[in-house]
Amino acid sequence: MSIDHAAVQKIAWLARLKLAEHDVPEYARQLSGILDLVDQMNRVDTTGIEALAHPLELVLRIREDVVTETDRREAFQAGAPEVAAGLYLVPKVIG
Amino acid sequence: MHDLTLAELSAALYRGETTSEELTRHFLARIERLDSGLNSFVTVTAERALDQARAADAARRRGEAGPLSGIPLAHKDIFCTEGVKTSCGSKMLDSFISPYDATVVERLRAAGMVMLGKTNMDEFAMGSSSETSFYGPVRNPWDRERVPGGSSGGSACAVAARLAPAATGTDTGGSIRQPAALCGVTGIKPTYGRVSRYGMVAFASSLDQGGPITQTAEDAALMLNAMSGFDARDSTSAQRPDEDYTVGLDAALTGLRIGLPKEFFDAGLDPGVARVIEAAIKELEALGARVIEVELPNTHLSIPVYYVVAPAECSSNLARFDGVRYGYRCAAPADLHDLYCRTRGEGFGAEVKRRIMIGTYALSAGYYDAYYLKAQQIRRLIRDDYRRAFERVDVIMGPTSPSVAFKLGEKTGDPITMYLSDIYTISVNLAGLPGISIPAGFAEGLPVGLQLIGEHFGEARLLNIAHRYQQVTDWHRRTPPGID
Numbered sequence: 001m002s003i004d005h006a007a008v009q010k011i012a013w014l015a016r017l018k019l020a021e022h023d024v025p026e027y028a029r030q031l032s033g034i035l036d037l038v039d040q041m042n043r044v045d046t047t048g049i050e051a052l053a054h055p056l057e058l059v060l061r062i063r064e065d066v067v068t069e070t071d072r073r074e075a076f077q078a079g080a081p082e083v084a085a086g087l088y089l090v091p092k093v094i095g
Numbered sequence: 096m097h098d099l100t101l102a103e104l105s106a107a108l109y110r111g112e113t114t115s116e117e118l119t120r121h122f123l124a125r126i127e128r129l130d131s132g133l134n135s136f137v138t139v140t141a142e143r144a145l146d147q148a149r150a151a152d153a154a155r156r157r158g159e160a161g162p163l164s165g166i167p168l169a170h171k172d173i174f175c176t177e178g179v180k181t182s183c184g185s186k187m188l189d190s191f192i193s194p195y196d197a198t199v200v201e202r203l204r205a206a207g208m209v210m211l212g213k214t215n216m217d218e219f220a221m222g223s224s225s226e227t228s229f230y231g232p233v234r235n236p237w238d239r240e241r242v243p244g245g246s247s248g249g250s251a252c253a254v255a256a257r258l259a260p261a262a263t264g265t266d267t268g269g270s271i272r273q274p275a276a277l278c279g280v281t282g283i284k285p286t287y288g289r290v291s292r293y294g295m296v297a298f299a300s301s302l303d304q305g306g307p308i309t310q311t312a313e314d315a316a317l318m319l320n321a322m323s324g325f326d327a328r329d330s331t332s333a334q335r336p337d338e339d340y341t342v343g344l345d346a347a348l349t350g351l352r353i354g355l356p357k358e359f360f361d362a363g364l365d366p367g368v369a370r371v372i373e374a375a376i377k378e379l380e381a382l383g384a385r386v387i388e389v390e391l392p393n394t395h396l397s398i399p400v401y402y403v404v405a406p407a408e409c410s411s412n413l414a415r416f417d418g419v420r421y422g423y424r425c426a427a428p429a430d431l432h433d434l435y436c437r438t439r440g441e442g443f444g445a446e447v448k449r450r451i452m453i454g455t456y457a458l459s460a461g462y463y464d465a466y467y468l469k470a471q472q473i474r475r476l477i478r479d480d481y482r483r484a485f486e487r488v489d490v491i492m493g494p495t496s497p498s499v500a501f502k503l504g505e506k507t508g509d510p511i512t513m514y515l516s517d518i519y520t521i522s523v524n525l526a527g528l529p530g531i532s533i534p535a536g537f538a539e540g541l542p543v544g545l546q547l548i549g550e551h552f553g554e555a556r557l558l559n560i561a562h563r564y565q566q567v568t569d570w571h572r573r574t575p576p577g578i579d
Contacts, residue, residue, distance in 0.1 A: 018433075027449065037514070046469060053301065063327070
């Protein structure tokens with residue numbers, strides 16, 4: 001599978017990654033190489049084989065619907081880039 | 096003092112021959128003196144360590160000391176530590192001071208261990224050489240021009256250079272075992288679910304597992320006793336009773352069936368490494384084990400499968416780094432999209448970006464069945480290979496890594512060459528099995544690791560075999576030149 005310049009830009013946008021324009025050809029080459037490696041999977045017929053999503057095939061636990069966490073908003077927001085009045089600030093979204 | 100194992104340090108503390116404060120000062124002084132040439136630490140927490148050491152000494156005077164009380168250790172910088180920078184080797188988290196402790200950190204502190212600092216690593220644990228760190232590469236103490244392996248390279252290096260008697264690591268595709276092998280120390284990846292992932296920065300959630308890096312298997316058992324066990328805060332924590340991994344360490348190996356997969360001894364294996372592994376197996380045969388050839392026919396597919404599953408999970412997990420709630424934020428964003436894209440473009444290094452993009456691609460509309468579903472189907476085949484093998488043998492063995500430590504920069508230009516170096520470790524994560532790497536000798540003057548793979552929750556047996564081997568060999572006692 002070959003990934004071209006436009007495909008790299010599309011994937012980068014989906015992943016919300018800004019790439020420097022001059023790095024795109026190298027990413028295209030490397031991602032194509034990785035997908036070639038991955039394409040070895042196609043040599044295996046997996047018809048009828050059930051996917052293994054998780055090594056232990058666990059059933060997720062459920063617990064009582066009770067409060068287990070305390071409010072630590074100040075501690076959690078202490079490391080945020082921009083906070084005011086207990087809210088996270090981002091650039092204006094609505095004009 | 097720094098050559099002593101955890102078990103020996105524990106005895107010395109018990110007998111009053113040293114104190115935790117003395118030990119802690121000793122290791123802090125070694126880090127100060129030796130680490131500038133190794134770069135194994137991102138953060139050294141000297142004051143906190145001395146406070147913890149004095150508290151451990153006071154607890155001992157009150158008669159409240161356990162086997163690990165007062166012994167220093169280092170944490171891989173992937174474990175959240177309250178009030179201390181937790182960088183994960185990334186610019187993205189360079190300013191991140193964790194507001195809470197990981198379960199592993201909490202449990203080892205409750206056991207009385209003293210944190211010396213946080214160790215360097217590949218960015219977000221994505222790498223096999225510890226060269227992708229924002230803080231620069233870690234060097235191998237056996238040869239400073241070579242890599243220590245990765246991603247837990249700082250932890251393995253620190254233990255090998257005797258800058259810490261033990262360290263924590265995490266292993267998603269070999270990140271405890273491979274650096275342990277390349278640095279000549281012992282490292283165990285427990286069964287998936289045995290050690291809590293709570294507070295361990297997530298990379299690939301169905302593969303990530305924390306574990307100890309130590310000088311000996313006995314020490315790994317002591318650490319695992321304190322680290323492992325059910326944790327309600329980890330949704331995939333295994334609900335099993337606690338185990339004392341030290342109890343069966345001395346059991347005889349008579350009749351032990353060792354499976355040797357021929358796929359682990361193929362053309363890709365360095366002949367010098369092969370000779371060391373063959374000699375180690377002979378040593379175990381002399382202890383009463385017998386060898387049976389087994390087949391793991393899908394081994395060659397483990398790398399293609401891993402490079403779908405791990406990036407897919409990583410692209411989801413790393414979506415949280417958005418420049419809003421914590422970590423890096425780009426300067427002067429024009430709008431919200433610009434904030435996301437530049438924060439992530441500037442905050443992540445090249446390898447992390449590659450993996451996020453591969454994962455994003457594999458999960459994108461129209462490609463899911465061809466990549467993610469297909470990979471999970473083959474993942475089952477890989478696990479079933481192990482199941483079949485374990486019907487005939489008690490343990491599977493082989494090399495941890497196909498070569499000794501490679502040169503710095505040798506593989507950074509070509510990600511695929513780097514990925515292939517994990518061929519013997521990755522399938523163990525895909526199957527969720529426990530694996531340990533122990534020092535087994537030297538090739539070209541550099542350490543070689545023997546890997547032992549067990550059945551699910553078979554850590555005790557692996558530690559027993561490793562311990563018996565270490566009682567008749569001294570490879571784990573060798574220290575790098577110039578480390579004194």
